[in-house]
Amino acid sequence: EPEVTQTPSHQVTQMGQEVILRCVPISNHLYFYWYRQILGQKVEFLVSFYNNEISEKSEIFDDQFSVERPDGSNFTLKIRSTKLEDSAMYFCASSLDGSNYGYTFGSGTRLTVV
Amino acid sequence: AQRVTQPEKLLSVFKGAPVELKCNYSYSGSPELFWYVQYSRQRLQLLLRHISRESIKGFTADLNKGETSFHLKKPFAQEEDSAMYYCALSYRAGTYKYIFGTGTRLKVLA
Numbered sequence: 001e002p003e004v005t006q007t008p009s010h011q012v013t014q015m016g017q018e019v020i021l022r023c024v025p026i027s028n029h030l031y032f033y034w035y036r037q038i039l040g041q042k043v044e045f046l047v048s049f050y051n052n053e054i055s056e057k058s059e060i061f062d063d064q065f066s067v068e069r070p071d072g073s074n075f076t077l078k079i080r081s082t083k084l085e086d087s088a089m090y091f092c093a094s095s096l097d098g099s100n101y102g103y104t105f106g107s108g109t110r111l112t113v114v
Numbered sequence: 115a116q117r118v119t120q121p122e123k124l125l126s127v128f129k130g131a132p133v134e135l136k137c138n139y140s141y142s143g144s145p146e147l148f149w150y151v152q153y154s155r156q157r158l159q160l161l162l163r164h165i166s167r168e169s170i171k172g173f174t175a176d177l178n179k180g181e182t183s184f185h186l187k188k189p190f191a192q193e194e195d196s197a198m199y200y201c202a203l204s205y206r207a208g209t210y211k212y213i214f215g216t217g218t219r220l221k222v223l224a
Contacts, residue, residue: 031209043158043200043214056208091158100146100204103212107157
């Protein structure tokens with residue numbers, strides 16, 4: 001079964017540092033997403049990406065965040081200057097056609113900001 | 115506004131006992147509802163979706179529009195069912211997005 005792959009599984013960074021979280025979506029999928037889960041809280045939508053541009057973003061996704069598809073396989077989330085409250089599990093997801101059929105989540109990257 | 119509520123943070127049952135994980139939703143349109151499961155340190159896995167009406171790993175869920183509920187049930191819990199369970203609602207505003215509940219941790223005791 002195809003999978004969405006995320007690396008690293010756990011990242012520790014110092015406050016104020018830039019961090020890049022990486023995702024490899026399912027190869028024929030066209031829509032990509034990032035979600036965030038702060039410990040003990042629900043999973044929240046951050047951003048969706050299609051055709052090399054952001055299609056939607058939540059209010060959480062402020063100027064500190066950016067996404068990029070630097071090549072044909074990777075999809076990255078960059079946090080420019082991390083804050084303690086950015087500590088969370090970040091899930092990447094992809095879907096084939098923007099519908100919820102085949103919408104697949106990765107295993108997540110746990111980001112710890114110290 | 116769209117909302118998914120899972121009132122129980124933790125549910126402990128004995129092996130062989132019935133399980134019901136509660137989920138209520140608020141959505142003005144026709145909802146598409148899902149249950150996801152997250153085993154320890156693993157990915158969110160789709161357990162079932164209401165439109166397919168499948169039974170996966172013995173779990174079932176029925177959408178009750180009158181009560182705006184989508185409770186997850188299993189008649190006989192097994193130890194390997196211990197995990198975090200998330201109810202989610204998918205809606206289209208532009209692209210499809212998911213709203214998740216806060217999750218219920220199910221612990222099945224031997």
